[in-house]
Amino acid sequence: MSEPTAPTPEPMPSPEQFQARITELMSSHFGGSAEFAEEIVEKPDPLIFDKLPRDIKAHLDRYVIRQDEAKKVLSIAVCDHYNHVRHLRTLRAEDAERASRLEYVKQNVLLIGPTGVGKTYLVKHIAELIGVPFVKADATKFSETGYVGGDVEDLVRDLVHKADGDVELASYGIIYIDEIDKIAAPSQLNGRDVSGRGVQTTLLKLMEDTDVSRRSQNDIQGQLQAAMEFQRTGRVGDSEIINTRNILFVVSGAFEKLPAAVEPRLREAKTAKPAVWSPSELLKHATTKDFITFGYEPEFIGRLPVRVVCEALAANDLFDILKHSEGSIARQYRRAFAAYGIEIDFTEDALREIARLAAEEYTGARGLLTVCERVLRDFKYEMPGRGFERLTVDGALVKSPESALAKLLG
Ligand SMILES: Nc1ncnc2c1ncn2[C@@H]1O[C@H](COP(=O)(O)OP(=O)(O)OP(=O)(O)O)[C@@H](O)[C@H]1O
Ligand SMILES: [Mg+2]
Known part of the structure; x- marks a missing residue:
């Protein structure tokens, strides 16, 4: 048998040729139009949100044992958030300009507690109940310049993916970031450790109000799709940008070393409380200042105004x-x-x-x-x-x- 000869490489096509070839390929594979049919499932519509905090808690009670305080806090935060979303959408339909001036401070949530007690589980069930896309990631994956295989903004793109490409729905999603305690940067340990701070800065921009492009610069397929969409519709639509202003962030961590930092302060305060506090009790008393000492930038911890402790499970x-x-x-x-x-x-x-x-x-x-x-x-x-x-x-x-x-x- 003769050795297969190496094919002569074709010259690099121009972007236009490339796009034409891809369109050709797509239509030959998927018939006349290169559209991907998506399964239609009946989902709750978060845009007609009408739940009460106690409805949400009742739903959580079916799955999650204990964690009453966390259930309450999350239920309230989520109701406020999606009531705001509903209000915003109505207003936008009537008066877009007024809607854009509507002031709202997000109630991003910090969940504290040991491993395996239901933190992720709670948030997952809430997202399911409301019918918004939900994305989960570990803060340890991030570095200052991005994280392995992508960057922090990929979280937002993942939301679009979870929302089956619905950019508007994605912009009302929930992003959950675990192991947030691992990006604290204790200043005493060494002067060089700036990576934690860098990640905090990147994250806080995202938590606040950032425009994220739907396609990552590193995502060749995404760029191609964008080019095709441009070809089809003749414009780069709003659907290419996701703003994070209305995305709810929930972050969590175990904060194992934090109780030890809180205890001396409590002891000094000489309350009538027992002399021995459980770690979760100490965590409940953690103040913003404690978190800053722990290694957070004030701007970062300040954007997590709602804090709640999950209990250890006996x-x-x-x-x-x-x-x-x-x-x-x-x-x-x-x-x-x-x-x-x-x-x-x-x-x-x-x-x-x-x-x-x-x-x-x-x-x-x-x-x-x-x-x-x-x-x-x-x-x-x-x-x-x-x-x-x-x-x-x-x-x-x-x-x-x-x-x-x-x-x-x-
Ligand atoms: N309070 C709870 N009630 C019922 N099931 C629970 C509870 N806590 C945890 N579970 C079960 O344990 C699994 C793991 O819990 P979960 O993922 O919420 O842990 P976590 O608190 O996020 O821990 P980690 O900090 O390690 O991420 C859940 O999928 C669920 O099945
Ligand atoms: Mg978890």
Whole structure:
């Protein structure tokens, strides 16, 4: 067989030729028009927002155990925000000029609390309930000059993606940034650490009011699409720019070192409070000044006016999650076994034991999955395809899965 000869490279096409070729390619692939059909799903319309804070909390209560204060605070912040959005939209339709002058200070939220206690979970359920796009990212991914594979503005572009290209809907979305405590820049540690501050500066611009281009400079495909859209419509529309003024930001972090900084101040204040405070109690007393000492720029922390602490979850909370949360992993296990025709049920005893073991993991509700996985792994492997129709998980099984499985398999 002869070696395939290397094709002679074609000369680089001009941008116009390139665009024409792409359009050609698209229409030959997707028929007459290069449009992508999108699945139409019935979604709540955030633009006719009519919920009360207590409606939102009631919805959250179905999934999230405890965290009442966080639920309340988030419910209020979200209602204010989307009431404002609704008002703004009505006004805009009547008098665009007045709408653009409408003053509004966003109530961006800072959620504080240990790992696995429901911070992300709360925000995800809120976004779902309201029907706005929701994007989540880790602050650790950012650097001053952007973050691995893109930049901070990509968060906004992701919102457009989540909104199926609806730029207006995206501009009312929720951006959630986790691990925000990792971009604090403690001044005492070393004088050179400016990256945290740099990221804060970039983020605060985004949190405030920035125009973000829908297509990233690094996104060749996006640039091409923009060129095609330009060709089709003959203009660069508003749909190419997303303003962040009405995007709600929720940031969160564990702030493990913050309680130690708050305690001396509380002690000095000599309140009638007990001499020993739990970390979450100390966090509740953290002031803006504490956050600045922790390593935040005043401008940054100042743009997070709503702050709330999520509580650590004890074994009985974990039990409640298993028993009552609509999103609990007990349900997930039921589905997983049902797929093999096996009906699984958990006794009260088993749930207590799982919760107790999970609490020892110190990873919040995530510990529940760790424990269930460890306990039920071999059952999930051995039982399918052997004619079993039922598995009752009781306390003894959770305590010693091996012997329970041996007994079952005979
Ligand atoms: N209070 C809770 N009630 C019910 N389920 C919970 C609760 N907290 C956590 N979970 C469950 O644990 C999972 C992990 O929680 P989540 O992602 O909200 O943690 P987090 O607080 O954001 O932690 P991290 O700081 O590590 O990001 C959730 O998907 C949910 O299934
Ligand atoms: Mg999280």
